[in-house]
Amino acid sequence: MRHDETGDLRFFAHLVASGSLTACARNLQTSPATVSRRLARLESRLGSLLVVRNTRHFGLSENGRIYHERAVEILALIDGLEEEISSNTNIPRGTLGIGAPVELGRRLIAPFLATFSATYPNLLVNLALASEGFYDTSDSLDVVLRLGLPDSPDAVVTRLASTVRVLCASPEYLARRPQPVTPQDLAAHDCLCLRRNKTMALLDRWVIGNDLQTEIITVEPRLSSTNAEIIHDWALSGEGIAYKLLCDVHHDLEQGRLVRIFPDLQGEKIDLHAVLPNRKYTQASVRAFLDSFKRRLRVAGFF
Missing domain, CATH: 3.40.190.10 (Periplasmic binding protein-like II)
Known part of the structure; x- marks a missing residue:
């Protein structure tokens, strides 16, 4: 029987991307047993163990790593062609x-x-x-x-x-706290700040201004996270003021779930x-x- 070499390459690349036989089976809408049998046939044809697997571990052998690297390169060339x-x-x-x-x-x-x-x-x-x-x-x-x-x-x-960063909060938050009149008033408010992944550096210096003048306000966060969506959700639930990309919150601003603070001012352009x-x-x-x-x-x- 003629082997489908390209199909085997795509199968193995998909298996490695999935991270496990079970996940691969789920993504391919088949059973783990079917995936395991196909992997076994591929390893038998090549005469080499490609995947080191047991109940707790899924990893590539050295030959498996080489095969995967070449598979990705070959598939990119085929798709590119x-x-x-x-x-x-x-x-x-x-x-x-x-x-x-x-x-x-x-x-x-x-x-x-x-x-x-x-x-x-x-x-x-x-x-x-x-x-x-x-x-x-x-x-x-x-x-x-x-x-x-x-x-x-x-x-x-x-x-x-391009988009810009804007200050925003929920109507519920602004109903219980006086809306800031000047950027300096942010110091008295609950602010929601991002942190950098890995370093956990706090992004607490917010740039706000217009074409004529900008200033940097250092805020004290009540809540912070490395995840921008969590900051977004906290703002929607009334936890404080967020410094968000306009592209992320424009629907919420249009539909009134969030209110833009200082609508005549804006933050950094991104x-x-x-x-x-x-x-x-x-x-x-x-x-x-x-x-x-x-x-x-x-x-x-x-x-």
Whole structure:
């Protein structure tokens, strides 16, 4: 029987991405036994153990690591070749991997992708979310959306739009506490602050102002978290004042769940960038995604 080598490569890449036989079976909508048998057949064909597994551990052998690395590279070349050829007809197909920050991904990009995917039924879309969008194109992604510039000097970067940080709180919070009249009044309020992942550095210096003058206010947080969505939820539940990206809270402001404090002032401007691999061509799927997504950004708290 002829082996489906490409299918085996995709299967193994999916298995490693899933992190376990059970998760892989769930994602492929099959049974763990079926996944285990297919892995066993692959290892038998190659004559090498690829996965070291027991009831408590799932890891790659040295040959498994090499096979996975080569599999990802080969699949990227295959998908890139198909995309390059299909781009002549401008019909996105194949696989599109997108990386994004968690809150932006959940609240804006995920709903957009549901509609976008329905428009292109031959395109398999994968969305990967990281707490601060710190994925890069080496993570087997075709495009990464980043708030702020990436660190990689050889990245291909396109600015999509800009947003700003704004101060906001729930009507319930402002009903029991006097609304700040000047930025200095923030010192007397319950503030909700982000912390950096790993370092736990507190982001308690809030920039606020206009085109003529800005100032930096150091606030004392009552609550803080490394997760932007938790800050958002605390603000909605009346726990205090948050310093949020307009793109994350614009729906809540429009529908009155949050109230903008100092509506004539704003915080830092933040650019949203698309980071692409350093390739000689841009996939038809990436072009279609970015063209459609930029139109969506115009009504999503960006400018």
